[in-house]
Amino acid sequence: MTEYGRGYGSEPWHPEDPLYGDQGSSRGQEQQPQWDGQQAHRYPQQQADPYAQQHYNGGWDGAQGGQPPYDPYDPYGQQPPADPYSGTNPDYYAAPDAYPPQHQHPHPQAMQGQQGMQQQQQYQQPQHPQHPEPHYDEGTGAGDDWRADPGPREPEPEHAFFADHGDDDGRDDLDPREEGRGGRERRGKKNKKNKRRSGRACLVVTLLFAGAVGTVGYFGYDFIMSHFGPAPDYEGEGTGEVQVDIPENSTILQMGLALKRAGVVKSADAFSEAAIDSKKDKVLQPGTYSLRKHMSAASAVELMVDPKSRNGLTIREGLRSGDVYKLIDTKLHLKKGTTKGVAKTEAKSLGLPSWANNSAKIKDPLEGFLYPSTYSVGGKAKPADVLKQMVSRAKQVYARYDLEANADKFHLKSPLQLITVASLTQAEGMTHDDFRKMAAVVYNRLAPDNTATNQKLEFDSAFNYLKNQSKINISTDEIRNYDDPYNTYFYRGLPPGPIGNPGDDALKATVNPDKSRKWLYFISVDGKKTDFTTNYADHTKLVREFNKRQQEKNGN
Secondary structure (H helix, E strand, O other): OOOOOOOOOOOOOOOOOOOOOOOHHHHOOOOOOOHHHHHHHHHHHHHHHHHHHHHHOOOOOOOOOEEEEOOOOOOOHHOOOOOOOOOOOOOOOOOOOOOOOOOOOOOOOOHHHHHHHHHOOOOOOOOOOOOOHHHHHHHHEEEEEOOOOOOOOOOOOOOOOOOOOOOOOOHHHHOOHHHHHHHHHHHHHHHHHHHHHHHHHHHHHHHHHHHHHHHHHHHHHHHHHOOOOOOOOOOOOOOEEEEEEEOOOOOHHHHHHHHHHHOOOOHHHHHHHHHHHHOOOOOOOEEEEEEEEOHHHHHHHHHHHOOOEEEEEEEOOOOOHHHHHHHHHHHHHHOOOOHHHHHHHHHHHHOOOHHHHHOOOOOOOOOOOOOOOEEEEOOOHHHHHHHHHHHHHHHHHHHOOHHHHHHHHOOOOOOOHHHHHHHHHEEEEEEEEHHHHHHHHHHHHOOOOOOOOOOOEEEEEEEEHHHHHOOOOOHHHHHHHHOOOOOOOOOOOOOOOOOOOHHHHHHHHHHHOOOOOOOOEEOOOOOOOEEEEEEEEHHHHHHHHHHHHHHHHHOO
């Protein structure tokens, strides 16, 4: 065998080898490797042999006899060949007492034939500690016949990287030459134990991995469905009846959340998608709706745009407070005048701003603060709650216009006067362009240099307000001689307070009037548009045309 095999084991000595039977005295000069104390302990009988001692201590030559020296690099000098037909085989893996001392022939050169070969077999070759050489019987064809070791063949040591044992099993500390059957049995038990422990570890890892995969799969599916799948939705038109209040300034998503909380739709996302897909997201308004439970999102959208489903209360621009009270009574099925009485007695507790009650001449302190919009009014609502909601909405809108700064800008005494201008503009104008010119007329007539009307506004709308009427044809004698603070024909300046509830367009025009010309007069000849002039002569012509139309209309 080479150095890549089991080590320096011997090869059979073939008879045709030129050195067969003649080892020569020249080889006797080679030194035999020294054995350590451990090997001497394992082979005590060999040490007791005087010939063996002579062999190891003094070498061998032709005169003294003995065995040839051990040469680890000479494959032919290690072991004489065995006779394949003798029926005997050398024992390469014997127990420590398997080699009794033998008397060596004094002249090995004289050994011939069968006798020399048998004598050569008595020479004890030092046993390799781990890897004995197998014997092959050419006569019988039997191979790997281990004559000296009845036990199972010991496997070659496994590398620690692939071995199934811990770092503390002590394998590295054992001498393979001292490891017997007991060591193999202990190692076998330890390997079985380690294998069982390794199997349990694999099972635990597998279960943990399966659990992790299941968890990831569940949340992954939930993530995909929540981000990429269709939003949860009911089917059909729903059942039962439920009222839902949609607060002011609610977005489409907030509407959907309110419907979901009430049990109308299954998800706010489904409602938002249905509203946008149907292009009705701009039509939906806050308010109170009569809907059904467990409706599909599309059905809920269709029902909400139907006026019959709305329980909201809509207040149009310019509507007077008295008319608002009547609408609330009707909506809540209350006795006529109930809401008006609440407004009169509880005005100070409804959330009005501090600058709203600065005049005792004001006919209604809530006038100008019941902001035009659609409000949620359920069947169990109270008048005070509805009024509070309207006042709160007005304060939110007015905060956008910086009323105090704009009041100073137009030489007004308070923010309340600015709201009063807006209410007059709302009452007399019809379009946004009308509103800007109408606000300019108010400011120009209030100006100190106004000699045409001497700071009197002379608005029919203010007289109609104090009379709680809406007339177009008012006699000159009646309107100019009626003593009331709200009569702008009788008193200079603004009335004590607003004459209605202005909307957003009128408010915008009030803080941004038309200054292109100094508008002072206005009249609507046909009732469809408003004509504005800067002088009385032009205004007189328009008044004549208006009177003629009225006479033709009345058949005179």
